[in-house]
Amino acid sequence: xxxxxxxxxxxxxxxxxxxxxxxxxxxxxxxxxxxxxxxxxxxxxxxxxxxxxxxxxxxxxxxxxxxxxxxxxxxxxxxxxxxxxxxxxxxxxxxxxxxxxxxxxxxxxxxxxxxxxxxxxxxxxxxxxxxxxxxxxxxxxxxxxxxxxxxxxxxx
Numbered sequence: 001x002x003x004x005x006x007x008x009x010x011x012x013x014x015x016x017x018x019x020x021x022x023x024x025x026x027x028x029x030x031x032x033x034x035x036x037x038x039x040x041x042x043x044x045x046x047x048x049x050x051x052x053x054x055x056x057x058x059x060x061x062x063x064x065x066x067x068x069x070x071x072x073x074x075x076x077x078x079x080x081x082x083x084x085x086x087x088x089x090x091x092x093x094x095x096x097x098x099x100x101x102x103x104x105x106x107x108x109x110x111x112x113x114x115x116x117x118x119x120x121x122x123x124x125x126x127x128x129x130x131x132x133x134x135x136x137x138x139x140x141x142x143x144x145x146x147x148x149x150x151x152x153x154x155x156x
Contacts, residue, residue, distance in 0.1 A: 036128065047078035
């Protein structure tokens with residue numbers, strides 16, 4: 001099979017060498033992000049950034065011996081009650097798939113999670129398997145949220 005070679009940018013990357021070039025994330029990964037956004041909208045979250053790029057501090061890069069200066073998380077979400085989107089997001093979410101089961105990916109994922117815990121203290125970091133995003137109750141449980149239905153009764 002043909003293997004794809006050449007410069008890989010953040011918009012174009014190789015998922016599996018034997019499959020050739022893929023642009024962005026695979027469709028089921030994007031669908032998982034869409035599912036999480038739909039669930040968050042029902043809970044009052046109105047501002048979303050995908051992907052959410054965070055630049056590492058120099059100290060963190062030196063401590064972790066990183067050459068990469070940033071990380072792109074799959075999704076960041078802010079509640080409608082937040083006054084400024086420039087504040088840290090309420091949630092930083094990573095949607096996990098098959099590629100996250102490899103050892104190298106787990107190490108990188110751990111470093112990305114560590115950065116949120118140490119430097120973005122007001123944000124909650126959540127990992128959700130892309131296959132679990134179709135289960136609303138599971139996603140809500142992972143996020144620590146619940147749906148609140150406003151039922152209004154007519155007065156007699």
